[in-house]
Amino acid sequence: MTTWNFRITLNREPTDAETDALYEAGLDDCAIGGSPDGSVQLRCDREAPNLLDAIASVLTDLRKVEGIWAIGVGQGDxxxxxxxxxxxxxxxxxxxxxxxxxxxxxxxxxxxxxxxxxxxxxxxxxxxxxxxxTMRDDIPPMNRDIVVADAAVKLACRARDSHQEAEVRHIYEIAS
Structure with a gap:
């Protein structure tokens, strides 16, 4: 199995008790840290068959801790x-x-x-x-799975903020 490295931006800095709860929830393969823009991130090294599964499993573990949630994945597209x-x-x-x-x-x-x-x-x-x-510039590719995961997390945040989670799920099911 592959170990995937990625970052998840949190809604806020966890308290000491929440940090302990995050590790107990299964996020012992993630480190909490700040970024240059002032946000708080989980830097994760998660084993999974693919990147989306790795991100989904971290998001699942994150949901076990009340009051802390993801607001983005990666650098942002x-x-x-x-x-x-x-x-x-x-x-x-x-x-x-x-x-x-x-x-x-x-x-x-x-x-x-x-x-x-x-x-x-x-x-x-x-x-x-x-x-x-096209230009043959020597820059690393960006994994499009990060872009998809980031968009999904941001949509989930908007749905949560507007109390429309059920409606968004319904639209997703119709669009799929």
């Missing part, structure tokens, strides 16, 4: 062109903008997933894949 340049490490924001507008490169840069008020948000998974395959 939504990026501005500036964020994409920082994640890439070898391109500037201006370079990314030129690729996105077709001023440089062969064209076909991924379209924004959200555009509002002069802000465009792109999928880092799509951009990194395009840069690796």
């Amino acid at each position: 939504g990026v501005t062109l500036g964020d994409a340049a920082r994640r890439h490490g070898g391109r500037t924001q201006a370079s990314m903008r030129q690729l996105a507008t077709g001023q440089r490169g062969p064209g076909g840069f991924p379209a924004p997933v959200i555009e509002a008020d002069n802000i465009s948000i792109y999928s880092w998974a799509e951009i990194s894949e395009w840069l690796r395959t």
Whole structure:
């Protein structure tokens, strides 16, 4: 079986008692720590047949502790062109903008997933894949399972916040 490494962002920092409860709930293969943006994360090394199963098993264990829940998985997929340049490490924001507008490169840069008020948000998974395959940039691929898991966790948070869990489950069943 493969050991999968990933991060889950928590809704808040657990108390000492909650930290003990998390470990007792089966999260002894995860470490709690902060991140540069101030969020609290579980850094997990979970054995499972695939990444989605590993993430699902951690989320299942996490639900055993009242008051602590996941609000995200991984780094998050939504990026501005500036964020994409920082994640890439070898391109500037201006370079990314030129690729996105077709001023440089062969064209076909991924379209924004959200555009509002002069802000465009792109999928880092799509951009990194395009840069690796089209531009031959030497950057690691982003596992799309992380993107799917992050979207599912964020949807679950929105459903919980609006008290619409049953309605969201119903929509998912219809859409599947």
